[in-house]
Amino acid sequence: MCGIAGFINRTESREEQQQILSSMVAAVSHRGPDGRGFHVAPDVALGHARLSVIDLSYGSQPMCNEDASIWITLNGEVFNYLELRKRLEAAGHVFRTKSDTETVLHAYEEDGVQCVDALNGDFAFALWDSRRRQLMLARDRLGVRPLYYTMRGDSLAFASEVKALLQLPDVNAELDPLALDQAFTFWFPLAPRTPFRGINELPPGHVLVAVDGAITTKQYWRLQFLPQSHDARPSRRCEEACTAELRDLLLDATRIRLRADVEVGAYLSGGLDSTVTTALIRLTGTNRLRTFSVAFESDEYDETRFQREAADALQTDHYAILCTARSIGEAFPKVMYHAERPILRTAPAPLLALSALVRDAGVKVVMTGEGADELFAGYDIFKEDAVRRLWAHHPSSRRLPLLLRRLYPYMPAIQSQPQLYLEAFFRPSTAPDADPFFSHRPRWATTSAIKLFFSDDLRDALAGYDAVEELAATLPPEFASWHPLSRAQYLEAAYLLPSYILSSQGDRMAMANAVEARFPFLDHRVADLAARIPPALRLRGLTEKHILRKSMGHLLPTNIANRPKQPYRAPDAACFLGPEMPGYVHDLLSPAAIEDVGCFDPSSVAKLVRKCAGRPTVSCRDGMAIVGILSVQLLHHLFVRRGAASSVSSPMAGVA
Structure with missing residues (x-):
């Protein structure tokens, strides 16, 4: 893991370009404190701040091919690089290092821009082909690693974080009203839009090619669910096949993510996802495993009991850090410095403290469970949608209060007054069959209430604008044919996950302390499988992640395997x-x-x-x-x- 930055077609002198590039790399040096590298040539400048994880001695970047005609600076990891290397060596390519970065260089030589199709990993890279005078930017399929760019005339600059682009003499930060409206509707701006006018984010699963001042972007992957009619009532044989395939894929996704020349630890929150991840690491034969978690002073948020139970059962060396309301408040400015986007919850702050604990323990890489909730229907929003659809079709059903109690076992107020909460939050405001966003309307309504605090000037700037219309224009054409659960999951996995969860809580809070987080659930093979699994196996009644529990439950303590989802939360106001x-x-x-x-x-x-x-x-x-x-x-x-x-x-x- 690293920080990258660079540009093409700047008009300053070579010495001035070197100074600019040095400032850009310095701005992301927290991502890679182990070394800095630069390549400045006519029309191109590439920079790199390195966190050494694979091939510690010879993996420095920027890196070039044999004749120095192609250069690359890469952030992240390509986990299947050993398998790719064998194929490329068989095709005649000669390797000088053991790094995954060199594998991408040779894959580009072999397959051109289409090389991304063969990469399994969490990556963002820039590749300069001097023969074609072409810059290629690429971002991993699920948006784990960030990549930003900005255009000034024929010049294009890129970086892992916005703050590096602000080192350019002709780039200034200006808040974008449309991005703020989107953030206070969906929780995030819609990529490629960012909170800053004129600074763009390369969307997940996309490549960008810049030649002669013109840029083209192409999507090379997206999550693809099956039509609603597919396996509406899956057979036992289907369930057993899905269970076995998921078990094998998750184990392999974990195995290749353990490839590192440094120690790999794990986050262990005490919930299903992180415990599955930790159990899978154990299953690969790892001897000593250090795990890390957050504890809270308030029982409302604290999961220490489950963390200890999981650590004891899986025999890990466990470390925890206590977060208080005061420590969260004090850390929030640093959270915002690294997140670079509006935030609606303080949840990133404890994760910033957690990565500092990992760093201080001397661990550079941690495995974590993000992605399971999106891919296997773990969030309350999916169950809320089911309850609201039941209400719409059977408004007098006596099951509704009972279902609500089951939905929120961790919220005492709802246990005592379910009918009140049904009326306040669950009465459908639109017809579920006619509204593609039916699942998310309550969340968006709650978030949009913040826009009541907008100034008159901001309201004027937003006159006539509809963020939901813009979101609708980005949906895949077959979206309407999917099962309602699949539609809701797509909105979470394709939008909220990369644009809020990973950006504000995943990559950014880990890399603020030079810790590389790896996500087995976000292996694209796992995502592809999850999208093929029938909805009834992802969410069975109000039991979330049914297929995940079935495939992995035997590896876990019974209390955790059967534990209802408790959302990760932290104190706010x-x-x-x-x-x-x-x-x-x-x-x-x-x-x-x-x-x-x-x-x-x-x-x-x-x-x-x-x-x-x-x-x-x-x-x-x-x-x-x-x-x-x-x-x-x-x-x-x-x-x-x-x-x-x-x-x-x-x-x-x-x-x-």
Whole structure:
């Protein structure tokens, strides 16, 4: 894992280009503290900040082929590089290193831009072909690794993170109103849009080719579900076949992700997904395994009991870090510096602390369970959709309150007043069969309430704009033919997963501390299989991840194998508005600061702060509003103003 940066067709002198490139690489050096490399030639500059994981001695980048006509800088890993290497050597290619990066070079020589089809990994790379005077950018299928770019005339610049692009003398950060509207609807801007005007994100599963000032992008992979009529009632034989294939694929996905010349650890939250990942590592024959987790002071969020049970059963050396509301509030500016996008929950902050624990333990690589909820229907939103569809077709059913109690076993208020919550949150507002977004309407309505705090200027900039229409235009043409569960899962896996979960909680929070996170569930072979598994085997009644439990349950403690999903959550408003309010919160949420940034209405924000301050409990909607507004204020301070406001208190000063 590393940080990459570079550009083509800049007009500055070679010395000036070297200085610019050096600044860009320095901006992402937290991703790769083990070394820096540069290649500057006519029309191209490539940079690399290295985290050495494979071929520690000879894997430095940028790397070139034998005649130095092709150069590459790569972030991430290609896990099937050993298998690819055998094929390429048989075709006559000669290797000088043992690195996966060189495998991509030779694969490009053999297959051109189509080489990405053969790569199994989490990667983002830039490849310069001097013979064709062509720059190729590529991003892995599920969007694990980030890649941004910007155009200025004929010049194109790219980087692993936005902050590197801001080192270019002609690139400035300006918040994009449409991106803010999308973020406060869906939780994320729709790629290629980013929160910053003129800075683009290469979407997952895409390649970009730049030649002579013109760029073309092409999608080489996407998640493809089967039509709704396929295996509506799967047979036992079908279930057994899916169970066996999933077990074999997950084991192989884990096996190839253990390829490293450094120690590999694992995150162990105590839930099904991370415990499966840890059990699979154990199944490969790994001797000592160190696992890591977050503990909370509040029982509402803490899962320590399950973490200890899993660690004991799987015989790991387990480490945990305690996160408090105060520590989360203090860390939030650093979270925003690395996330580079609006955030609606504080959940990334404990993961930032967790990766610091891993780094301090001397571990560079961790395996983690992200992706299982999206691919195997683990989130509440999928079960909520089923309940709402039942309500729409059978509004007087007596099963509804009972189903709601089963849906939220971890929420005491719903256990005592299910009918109240049914009326408030579950009554369908649209016809389920006519609305392709039926599953996500309640979430989007809750999030969109934050837009009530938008300033008049921002509202004017958004006049006539409909974010949902823009999302609809990006859907695959066969989307409507899929089962409702498959449609809901696609919205999570193709959009929310890369654009919010992985970007704000996965890659970014791990790489902030130079820790490479690897995700066996996000092996594209596993994703392809999940999309072929009948919906009834992904979600059986209100039992999430049925097929995953069936295929992996025998490896787990019974208590964890049968445990209902408990969402990963952390305290929100209490981190910022409690008795130990961080100084920067007071400064950035002051009416003057709100007016200065211009995205929100100062009077409305002041009322929200007064409403939430000092309260022992804050509604979900108000908590999201506090976090979301503060995140935008921090984005402006850190990137638009570049941290220049002297009035902002510590701990802001040392963040950027």
